[in-house]
């Protein structure tokens with residue numbers, strides 16, 4: 007597996023925290039050249055220093071908002087000018103979304119969730135395809151979620167963004183196989199992974215109960231499956247159970263199962279029958 011990543015140039019978004027940090031460190035250990043990006047400059051520097059422990063030198067970093075096309079273009083230029091290309095792009099950056107039910111959500115937050123989680127992946131994919139096509143052995147890794155298979159309470163915008171990543175990437179897999187089959191395309195569906203993605207007080211209980219798989223364990227699994235060219239990667243707390251339930255159960259049985267699991271985690275105020283979101 008190590009051989010697959012040796013001397014590869016890998017761009018990782020969302021590298022300042024959680025799984026992005028794990029990708030950076032574990033890929034550096036496997037001999038890859040990593041280019042790290044995030045909006046959080048301070049924590050990005052912390053990741054860069056962790057990587058330097060293995061590489062001896064600080065990796066290239068860039069403060070980069072995945073929702074901004076001009077910043078994607080600047081990143082691709084930096085990668086081309088510095089490393090003469092890119093072999094692997096990991097579209098990892100993501101945010102938790104509104105964390106409220108539909109009637110309590112606002113359009114500004116929903117749009118931000120889509121801009122980061124979905125359009126960030128779209129822009130990254132489109133901007134880097136020429137570089138990946140030029141590499142003799144390349145991979146595109148788009149991060150969805152197990153919430154890319156099921157709709158869960160208080161996560162309608164997040165689920166929509168992760169379903170969208172899945173649909174977009176599955177279509178791309180078929181398209182690229184016709185013209186550039188040497189580009190591996192992967193969809194990652196993490197289950198509950200112990201990171202800081204659930205930042206709001208509303209999701210504290212969810213974080214404690216579900217986000218339990220260590221980030222390095224999750225990313226080690228992803229790297230192993232990418233090296234084995236497995237297109238769909240499902241791993242982490244509740245991931246396989248959720249995946250198979252979404253395939254095998256009727257939608258009404260699935261809804262009952264999800265409702266039962268999520269019942270104690272909801273914010274009572276949001277579920278008031280007279281919530282203002284029901285008023286005209």
Ligand SMILES: NC(=O)c1ccc[n+]([C@@H]2O[C@H](COP(=O)([O-])OP(=O)(O)OC[C@H]3O[C@@H](n4cnc5c(N)ncnc54)[C@H](O)[C@@H]3O)[C@@H](O)[C@H]2O)c1
Nearest residue numbers: 020022023024025045071072099100151198199201202203
């Ligand atoms: N943790 C889980 O249980 C879980 C489960 C399923 C899917 N995921 C997905 O895995 C990916 C990584 O999440 P994580 O759990 O490591 O979360 P995390 O919050 O620890 O890390 C996400 C990183 O993305 C960065 N980021 C946020 N908005 C950005 C933007 N606009 N541009 C660039 N960077 C931005 C953050 O600053 C942060 O460093 C996300 O796409 C997330 O949706 C996570």
